[in-house]
Amino acid sequence: MRIGAAKESYEADAALFDTRAQRGWLVVLAAALAAFPFVADEYWLYLACLIAINIASATGLNILTGYTGLVSLGQAAFMGLGAYTVAILETTLGTPFVLNLLAGGVVAALGGIVVGIPSLRVKGLYLAISTIAASVIAHFLFANLTLTGGTSGLSVPPARLFGVALDTSFRLYWLIVPVAALMLLAAANLFRTRIGRAFIAIRDRDISAEVLGIPLLRYKLMSFGLSSFYAGVAGGLWAYFFRVVTPESFPLIMSIFFLAAIIVGGMGTILGSILGAVFMTLVPELLKLVVGWLPLSTDMGLVLSPVRTIVFGALIVGFLIFEPHGLAEIWRRVRRYFHLWPFRT
Amino acid sequence: MNDSGFDWLFLAEISLAGLGSGGLLALTGLAFVIIYKATRVVNLAIGEMLMMAAYVFFAFAAGAGLPIWAAIFGAVLASGALGALVERTMIRPMLGESPISTFMVTVGLASILVGIVELVWTADPRRLPEFMPTDPVLLGQAMVAPKVFYGFVVTALLIAAVLLVFRFWRGAVALRATASDQAAAYSMGIDVPRVFSLAWTAAAMIAAVAGIVVGAIGGISSTMGVFGLSVLVVVIVGGLDSVAGALLGGLLVGLVEAWAGAYLGGEYKMLATFSLLVLVLLLRPYGLFGTHEIERL
Numbered sequence: 001m002r003i004g005a006a007k008e009s010y011e012a013d014a015a016l017f018d019t020r021a022q023r024g025w026l027v028v029l030a031a032a033l034a035a036f037p038f039v040a041d042e043y044w045l046y047l048a049c050l051i052a053i054n055i056a057s058a059t060g061l062n063i064l065t066g067y068t069g070l071v072s073l074g075q076a077a078f079m080g081l082g083a084y085t086v087a088i089l090e091t092t093l094g095t096p097f098v099l100n101l102l103a104g105g106v107v108a109a110l111g112g113i114v115v116g117i118p119s120l121r122v123k124g125l126y127l128a129i130s131t132i133a134a135s136v137i138a139h140f141l142f143a144n145l146t147l148t149g150g151t152s153g154l155s156v157p158p159a160r161l162f163g164v165a166l167d168t169s170f171r172l173y174w175l176i177v178p179v180a181a182l183m184l185l186a187a188a189n190l191f192r193t194r195i196g197r198a199f200i201a202i203r204d205r206d207i208s209a210e211v212l213g214i215p216l217l218r219y220k221l222m223s224f225g226l227s228s229f230y231a232g233v234a235g236g237l238w239a240y241f242f243r244v245v246t247p248e249s250f251p252l253i254m255s256i257f258f259l260a261a262i263i264v265g266g267m268g269t270i271l272g273s274i275l276g277a278v279f280m281t282l283v284p285e286l287l288k289l290v291v292g293w294l295p296l297s298t299d300m301g302l303v304l305s306p307v308r309t310i311v312f313g314a315l316i317v318g319f320l321i322f323e324p325h326g327l328a329e330i331w332r333r334v335r336r337y338f339h340l341w342p343f344r345t
Numbered sequence: 346m347n348d349s350g351f352d353w354l355f356l357a358e359i360s361l362a363g364l365g366s367g368g369l370l371a372l373t374g375l376a377f378v379i380i381y382k383a384t385r386v387v388n389l390a391i392g393e394m395l396m397m398a399a400y401v402f403f404a405f406a407a408g409a410g411l412p413i414w415a416a417i418f419g420a421v422l423a424s425g426a427l428g429a430l431v432e433r434t435m436i437r438p439m440l441g442e443s444p445i446s447t448f449m450v451t452v453g454l455a456s457i458l459v460g461i462v463e464l465v466w467t468a469d470p471r472r473l474p475e476f477m478p479t480d481p482v483l484l485g486q487a488m489v490a491p492k493v494f495y496g497f498v499v500t501a502l503l504i505a506a507v508l509l510v511f512r513f514w515r516g517a518v519a520l521r522a523t524a525s526d527q528a529a530a531y532s533m534g535i536d537v538p539r540v541f542s543l544a545w546t547a548a549a550m551i552a553a554v555a556g557i558v559v560g561a562i563g564g565i566s567s568t569m570g571v572f573g574l575s576v577l578v579v580v581i582v583g584g585l586d587s588v589a590g591a592l593l594g595g596l597l598v599g600l601v602e603a604w605a606g607a608y609l610g611g612e613y614k615m616l617a618t619f620s621l622l623v624l625v626l627l628l629r630p631y632g633l634f635g636t637h638e639i640e641r642l
Contacts, residue, residue, distance in 0.1 A: 071445050073452075118623070122630040125387045125448055129577055130626050133619035136574070140616045256452055263449060306463035313456030320450050321438045 016188055033181075037173045045169035047285065052180035053237045054277040058261045059187045059270065060230025065259070066267035067191065068223040069203030070123070074115060074131035075231050076254035077138035081108040082232025083239035083249070087154040088147060090239075097159035097166075101179070101236040108232025109225040111138070116224030120217050123206070135252055142247035153246030156239045166240065176237050183230060188270045190226075199223050203268070253309075260316045266326030275327040283315070284308050357487040359607040360600060365493035366562075367599020368500035373555045373572070374579040374591030375507060376548040381585050382524035383544035385444060386436055390451045391552060392573015393458035394431075398424035398553030399473070399560035399569065400462050406474050413476040421553045428549025432542050455570060463567045470566035477561060496558040503554055504592065511588075516543055524586070574615075575602070578622045584635020594633065597621075 005020075007013045017023050037045060061075045082104035089100045115134040119127050142148050158167035159175060166172050190196040198219045201209040210216050239245050257280060265276020284304075291304050319326060373395060380388050388394075402420035405411045411419065435454060439447045482494040511517040523530040523540045531537050559572060579598045583590025598618055605617030631637045 069445075071448070118626050118630075122626050124445060126581065126626060126630055128445075128448065129581055130623060132574065132577070133622045133626075136615050136619045137623075140612065144612065253456075256456060259449065259452065302467065303464065306460045306468075308460070309463065310457050310460030313453040313458075313460060316453030316456065317435055317450050320442075320446050320453070321435070324442070324446065 014192060016192065033177060037170050042169060045173055047281065049169055049172055049176045049241055051278050051281045052176045053234050053241060054258075054261065054281050055274055056180045056183050056237065057231050057234035058258050058265070058277040059184055059273040060227040060234065061258045062262045062265075062267065062270070062273040063187060063190070063199070063230065064223050064227035066262055066269070066272065067196070067203060068199040068220065069206070070116075070119060070220065070223065071125070071128040071259075072131045072224075072227070073128055073252065073255045073259065074112075074134045074138075075227075075258045076250040076252065077135035078108040078112055078228040078231035079235030079238060079254070080138055080142060080245075080247075080250035081111045081228070082235030083245045084142060084148050084154070084235075085232070086236035086239045087156045087245045090156050090159075091154060097161070097175070097240065100159075101233050104236035104239075105229040105232040108235065109229040112224040112228025112231075113221050115228075116221045119220045119224065131255075132252065135250075135255060139247055139250070142250075148247075151247060153244060153249070155244045158243065159240045172241055176241065179233065179237060183233065184270060184274070187230075187273075191270075195219070195222065200268075256316075257312065260312055262326075264315055264319050264326055266328030269326075269328040271331065272326050272328035275331065279327060280312075280315075283311060287311060354486055355607075357485075358489070359603050361484065361487055361489045362493055363600040363603025364596055365489070365497045365599070366603065367596035368497045368504075369555050369559055369595075370572075370575055370579045370599050371592045371595025372500045372504055373552055373576045374583065374595045375504060375588060376551040376555070377576055377580050378583075378586065378588055378591045379520075379544050379548045379551070381580070383520050384432075384436065384541050386451065387444065387448045387585070388451045388548075389448065389573070389577065390431075390455035390458060390570075391548075391576055392570035393455040394424065394427065394549055395552040395556035395559065395572065396462060396565065396567070396569040397427060397458050397556075398549070399556035399565045400466055402553075402557045402560065403466070403471060403473055403565060406476075407471075413474070417554075417557060420557060421550050424553035424556075425546045425550040428545040428547075428552075429542050431549075432545035436545065437538065437541065455573070459567055459570060466567075468567045470564050472564045473557070473560045475561075490562075492562045496562055499554070499558055503551070507551060508588070516540075520544055575618055578618050581622055581632055582625045584632025586636055587632065587634035590632055590634035 005018065007018070012018065017026060036048060040048065057075060057079055060078075061072060064070050064072050082101075085104040085107040086097075086100045089095050089103055090097070095103075111134075115131060118130045122130065142153075143151050148154065158165040159172075160166065161175070164171065166175055191200065198209070198214045201212065201214055202216065202219055202223075206216055209219075235250075238249075242249070261276035261280040262273060263276070264279055265274065266272025287308055288304060291307060323329060373391060377388060377391050380386055380391075398420050401423045402416050405416035405419045406413060409416075431454060435450050436447065439450055477492050477495045479491055482489045482491055511521070519530070519535045520540050520543060522533065522535055523537055527537060530540070556569075559569070575598060579594040580591055581594075582597060583592070583594030598621065601617050601621055602614045605613045609617070625632065
């Protein structure tokens, strides 16, 4: 059994990682992440990069949907904005990738703010639907502008760091995972600041928040901007990872994927974004294994994609009905059980 | 016909075709509004429910070889059963949860339905068996595709029937009572959970008819649910809880889509629809005829 940690100062109380054990595990985790590329094979590295990208984007969506309470079905479109910005900058100007990623984030953030403007007057479901409109319009632009290469899209040269082309999963891992970790840390810190608290107040009851003196429009737009910035950077990483960007790369189903990730993981928690993104990225791989075991006469790919669609939907529905706080809540319960052992909660 | 100047006949033909598809949008919008009014659930899966019904019809008519009328009847019944099942297993447990959560449940439902259709019938588009007259229809000078014309007739008749039923039938009065005030309806002895069931069943049946007609005109595929996105625009434009709004909105969106498709090109259809949506959201967020809900603390 572990009892509570005694805190003797406000700094200690407000710290992000407030116990010695937590900090210890964090060091272990960092060491494990650093050692991972040297022991894992190509497939696992690929998955790790994909998971890190999805974590970054899911965290962004969680800021908007989980913390500010504004449902968005446009996350994929914002990722697309970021990815296209990176692709265009990389092919035409050849600027360094750090700059490109930032630019991707900023362009996506601007897009997010434009989409968020209706949140001045509409909220809840209406807003969710207007984000669908945004993703339809974004898809149209991607497919029809000459700048974006039309339906065939753009291919992206690899990112370069000190003259080394980051063209394998092993090399990209050192770009993608630190960026994702940095973004996670920033998001976790955001909710210890005035802005983050304002977001939470808006989620809990926006009219009350306004009465308390929080300018709704400014903070809602800020939330949209931040969330799409995350999506844009994640989209930029996506572009460097897959090296080709087409209008079909960012369909509506991808937005649903991210929504599912934060629902399954747990809305309004950083841990939820991580768990959800990891879980949802691994589910298709797991399904591939399961479907591979089944003695099927038909083509595997033919069965896999629909089964994946069904499982995604079932996960959304199941978690919303039976575990609305998601995997993060399960994690917390398990942890509490061990902390309190041998007593019961 | 004059060579120079505007081709009015073309405009008329396009507009008639637009009204034809607008009727279908209106019908599906009606199904949506019934669910929304009774249960306050925004059903994003309406397009997928419609698709499911079209596939069931396909299975009955082409697969099992039933006569068309039996297949239609069967598909409508099956769709109603699906609606009741969905309400009982997915929507009822969400009673009292935030509307956003329930909305996301329907997002999940849409995904499940698409997956089932792809699993059973694969993602390839199919054609429904022909069951409508094929002689072209002339309205004045303008020619209308027969399927569109008869589809519109069926739609209009069904809408009229639904409106009449909702005006006079006892169950439908209970439904309207629940829509206007749930607690009051409860205390007047109306079985509200049963009304919920009824609303979903009725809406699913209406959507089934729309699905069969849509499928008969354009064929069926697992991406047919995109039709549901247009329906979403229809009900937002008309106002989520307004029957008249759904009907007018349907025709309006149908016209806009047809004009955009004819004069700008097919890829502009969705763009036009959703631009209309954004416009309405910015100018009249609660739609043309929707109730403006006042929020109290």
